[in-house]
Amino acid sequence: MNVDDLLDPLRYQNLRDYTAANLEAIGGGVFTERDTLEHLRMLDLIAKAYQSVHLPTLGNPIPQSTVCTTVSVGTSDASKDLVTASTNEVIEVVGLSVKIPASYELGSNNYLSIRTASGDDAKIMDLSRMEYISSSGSGVFYGIDVFDPGNDGGTPQHFNPKKLLVNGGDTLVLILQSAPASTMVLQIATRKISQ
Numbered sequence: 001m002n003v004d005d006l007l008d009p010l011r012y013q014n015l016r017d018y019t020a021a022n023l024e025a026i027g028g029g030v031f032t033e034r035d036t037l038e039h040l041r042m043l044d045l046i047a048k049a050y051q052s053v054h055l056p057t058l059g060n061p062i063p064q065s066t067v068c069t070t071v072s073v074g075t076s077d078a079s080k081d082l083v084t085a086s087t088n089e090v091i092e093v094v095g096l097s098v099k100i101p102a103s104y105e106l107g108s109n110n111y112l113s114i115r116t117a118s119g120d121d122a123k124i125m126d127l128s129r130m131e132y133i134s135s136s137g138s139g140v141f142y143g144i145d146v147f148d149p150g151n152d153g154g155t156p157q158h159f160n161p162k163k164l165l166v167n168g169g170d171t172l173v174l175i176l177q178s179a180p181a182s183t184m185v186l187q188i189a190t191r192k193i194s195q
Contacts, residue, residue: 015053016195019088023050054088055194061092065192070099073174073184081115082188083172090194093164093172097139099185106131107177112142117169125161127174139187165193 013022027043056062073080085091098104112125127141129148134141136149142161150156166172174186 015049016088018050018053020050023047053195057193059193062192062195065195066094066189067191068187068189071186071188073176073180073186075181075183076179077176078179079173079175080186081171081173082112082186083166083190085166085168085170087168088195089166089168089192091166091190092193093142093166093188093190094144095140095187095189096142097187098134098141099139099187101131101135101139102182102184103131103135104180104182104184105178106180109177111175112164113173113175114166115171115173121173121175125164 023046026046051058071080071082082096083091083093108128110127110130111123112127113121113123115121125142129151130141132151133146133148137147140146142164145158145160147158148154148156164172
């Protein structure tokens with residue numbers, strides 16, 4: 001195999017649109033024989049170029065990629081898409097809050113779900129106490145540190161949620177037992193891990 005053959009799949013593609021599967025396909029043409037060392041060097045350069053575009057900080061947040069957005073949940077919305085990651089992205093959700101904490105009469109069967117590109121849902125976080133938590137924590141119901149006031153006989157406590165990542169093609173969805181009694185504005189802080 002000629003070393004130039006390794007470059008053919010890259011010639012007409014932007015590295016931004018390149019996927020790990022494309023990189024794997026290139027690797028399929030490399031053999032660990034004496035006369036293919038040049039192929040391995042080329043594959044190493046291709047992998048480093050891919051990494052510099054898609055994973056420049058080796059899994060740490062990409063600098064200056066933090067975005068704060070708002071999403072309105074209307075009085076007829078029992079679910080709402082919050083964050084969608086495009087093909088090569090991994091997005092970390094840093095915080096979720098209600099802009100003006102109030103009694104929205106959401107019920108207690110509320111949760112966050114990850115919806116895959118194929119439309120399958122998986123519950124990932126119980127938000128049954130979302131209104132109690134947001135009304136006592138300046139609206140924040142997910143973040144680095146969340147305060148639960150312990151209403152209805154519970155014990156007040158601080159807790160640290162697990163890191164929340166949304167992978168390429170997936171969507172973070174808020175699912176409510178009941179649509180809010182009045183329009184609820186959510187604030188969402190995110191940052192990119194991979195692009």
